[in-house]
Amino acid sequence: MEGALSILPYGVVDIHVHIQPWEQLKPAVRARMESRPDHAELARLIHDPAAVLARMDRAGVERIGVINYVSPDLMGFTPEVNEIAARFAAAAPDRLIAFGSVHPRYAGDPGAEVERLRGLGIRALKVHPPHQLFAANAYLDGLPGLAQVYETAQRLGMPVMIHTGTSVFPGARNRFADPMAADDVAIDFPDLPLILAHAGRPLYMDTCVFLARRHPNVHLDVSGIPPRRLLAYLPRLPDIADKVLWGTDWPDPGVPGLAENLADFLALDLPPEVQRKILRDNALRLFP
């Protein structure tokens, strides 16, 4: 599936792509990634930005968010993923938007660590409650370092993406999947741009739509939702078109590809101006 570039008069931003050091994965998680027939090739991508840029060109994708996060106990990702993501994105900083992470239980001074990441070239942070084993508002409840992460990101103008919705990776704790915890974050850090990843799929989509309508700083990404079923999951999508960002979650085992997902999205009955906001304009406001 190629040629979206020739359909659309503008480049697409896919804000949610996982180019990660898969070699760090713990065995049980690795087995899930290895269910993809192309897993060996995928594992090399974090070391080969040119190959990723070529895939983006073929799909008509101008920029991607390169999602990485620290989850040493559950996934196996060490704090070194930040250096790895920054090095990867440095190959084309105008097209590769590096997302890193500071896990407040594994950082001595979380605020200083956020500053250090910004210096490396990390442009945004990922918080993954079911894989990092704390709620997005855990700073209210025994994890003060998380407030330092948000405060510093707000001051430095770094958007924060929060995973919302369930995860089926081995060991993921879905009591942290409920996006309502992000309501506190949106209130306590009103100038911090938030992106609720996956719009709460599949159990919490109404909550995410509520939060996006309530808070000026809350956005949703539609990654991980099969695009053909997007309007069944999010019937009010056109009403919140200014708050929604395109994303695929590729190469999660359920996601076919950058171009395939994009083609399915373009086949939906949505006005061209709504498509363009979601595919490009909203993301460029957050990442000029």
Ligand SMILES: [Zn+2]
């Ligand atoms: Zn993801």
